[in-house]
Amino acid sequence: MSLKKLGLIALLSLATLPAAAQTQVVRIGATPGPHAQILEAVKPIAAKKGLDIKIIEFSDYVVPNAALASGDIEANSFQNQPYLDNQVADRGFKIESVGLTVNFPIGVYSKKHKSLEALPNGATISIPNDPTNGGRALLLLQDKGLIKLKDNVGFKPTPIDVTDNPKKIKFVEIEAAQGPRVLDDVDAGIINTNYATAGGLDPVKGPIARENPKGPYVNLIAVRSEDKDKPWVKALLESYHSPEVKKFVEEQFKGSVLTSW
Numbered sequence: 547m548s549l550k551k552l553g554l555i556a557l558l559s560l561a562t563l564p565a566a567a568q569t570q571v572v573r574i575g576a577t578p579g580p581h582a583q584i585l586e587a588v589k590p591i592a593a594k595k596g597l598d599i600k601i602i603e604f605s606d607y608v609v610p611n612a613a614l615a616s617g618d619i620e621a622n623s624f625q626n627q628p629y630l631d632n633q634v635a636d637r638g639f640k641i642e643s644v645g646l647t648v649n650f651p652i653g654v655y656s657k658k659h660k661s662l663e664a665l666p667n668g669a670t671i672s673i674p675n676d677p678t679n680g681g682r683a684l685l686l687l688q689d690k691g692l693i694k695l696k697d698n699v700g701f702k703p704t705p706i707d708v709t710d711n712p713k714k715i716k717f718v719e720i721e722a723a724q725g726p727r728v729l730d731d732v733d734a735g736i737i738n739t740n741y742a743t744a745g746g747l748d749p750v751k752g753p754i755a756r757e758n759p760k761g762p763y764v765n766l767i768a769v770r771s772e773d774k775d776k777p778w779v780k781a782l783l784e785s786y787h788s789p790e791v792k793k794f795v796e797e798q799f800k801g802s803v804l805t806s807w
Contacts, residue, residue: 568596570778574767575602575610575622579740580803581765584648584786585623587794592785597778605723607676614768615639621782623647624740626763628701629678643766644774645783646806648795650739650765652682653753654690657729662690662755667713669733674722677702683736684708686757687715701762739802749802764806 572592576582582603589599602619604610610622611633625633633639659665673683681702687693694710695703705717718732725737726745739749757763767786769779785791787807795805 569598570596571598571600572621572778572782573600573602573619574782575604575613575619575624577607577610577624577740578603578605579744580648580650580799581624581740583798584791584795584803587791587798588782588785588788591788591790592782595781595785597781597785599782607679607722611637611639611641611768614641614770617770620773621767621769621779623767623786624765625768626678626765628682628762629676630766630768632678632702640771641768642771642774644769644779645767645786647765647767647786649759649763649804649806650749650802651757651759651804652679652686652736652738652763653742653749653757654686654734654736654755655725655729655742655747655752656734656754658733660754662692662734665692665713665715665733668716669713670716670718670731672718672720672725672728672732672735674725674736674738675719676722677704679722679738680704680719682757682763684717686736686755689758690755743802750800759804 574585576585582601585599585601592599607625610624613619614622627643630643654662674680678701684695684703688695692713692715693708696707696709699707720728722738723741725735725741726747729735742749767783773779792805795803
């Protein structure tokens with residue numbers, strides 16, 4: 547082969563390096579259902595900005611932050627600010643929010659009763675057993691008038707903070723993902739929208755009561771604190787907050803998931 551041809555091959559090889567260098571793999575943890583589905587819609591938009599998004603699904607709310615903190619993933623998209631604050635306080639994770647995503651109004655579901663008023667005395671209600679979502683469930687019941695909680699209880703009340711319980715409701719604390727599976731065994735269950743959807747429930751028409759969508763429970767994208775100002779984070783947020791993704795959320799979920807940008 548001539549020197550001229552070898553030189554041409556070398557130049558062509560070098561010409562491909564900048565494009566390859568611009569592509570960055572970003573592993574994002576998400577819970578199954580809407581969070582993961584929305585990220586699938588983000589992928590082609592992010593690809594145009596040089597990001598190769600790999601979606602890693604987790605079946606619970608605990609592991610995604612541990613995986614992020616340890617470097618097994620670069621970001622996660624599954625939680626709200628009160629939950630993240632609780633995880634950081636309890637576990638010392640150096641991770642933080644870099645942008646808002648969507649809101650999933652939590653709902654009360656029942657296979658036995660058609661309204662909260664129809665719940666009998668001594669009814670059993672399942673609630674998530676993590677502090678943030680369990681507290682969120684109790685705050686919902688207080689908002690609907692079923693119970694009263696201690697004053698200034700904040701965002702993480704537990705059943706021992708209930709001060710007035712006229713119907714003598716019994717609370718069954720379970721892993722959030724198990725909510726749809728235990729509905730046959732309780733009078734009602736308070737279930738996060740992503741798990742309701744994954745469990746075949748209709749999060750718009752299905753609940754007998756639903757949380758006010760305005761509040762602190764908007765979901766977010768979290769990254770390690772050391773990464774928050776990196777260019778790929780900005781590109782990821784721009785991709786997520788695009789008109790195309792907003793349209794996807796509105797058409798796909800028809801009101802069960804609300805965009806927050």
